[in-house]
Amino acid sequence: METGQVIFEDARGFADAVGDGGVLLGLDLGTKTIGTATCDAGWRFATNGTTISRGKWGRDRETLAALIKSRSVRGIVLGLPRNMDGSEGPRAQASRAYARNMAEAFALPVLLWDERWSTQAAEAAMIGQDMSRAKRAAAIDSHAAAVILQGAIDRLAGGVL
DSSP states (O other): GGGGGEEEEEEHHHHHHHOOEEEEOEEEOOEEEEEEEEOOSSSOOOEEEEEEOOOOHHHHHHHHHHHHHTTTTTTTEEOOBOOSSOOOHHHHHHHHHHHHHHHHOOOOEEEEEOTTTTTHHHHHHHHHHHHHHHHHHHHHHHHHHHHHHHHHHHTTTOOOO
């Protein structure tokens, strides 16, 4: 499978590539950590997972491969950090390169999803749950991954975004 054929920025193309449902893995890619989340096979709700310490691609690949295998993941939703005006900077280009690596390594469809405001939404939700600052700091990346994934599955399920 050619890498360019499995990386999508539109939900419809991604949904067609994934097929009839299945668990999706949401990722919030940071410079030091990767927040993870998964959704149910019916694409109704996203649940935050763990936060992975980022390392070299080989180590990240092994960690993600184990997660993908354990959950029988059918597709990956990767946050694409656009600037507020919609333009892309170095972090977006790094996310695109990471998506290419994942598409090649796992042969799974990858959806690049606009992640503007995901961290702020996750932070607000955790504050609403009266979570302490220390607990929020430890969990923010996985909660942001869940916000990213929920936005994508809402669109995949026909929601208006």
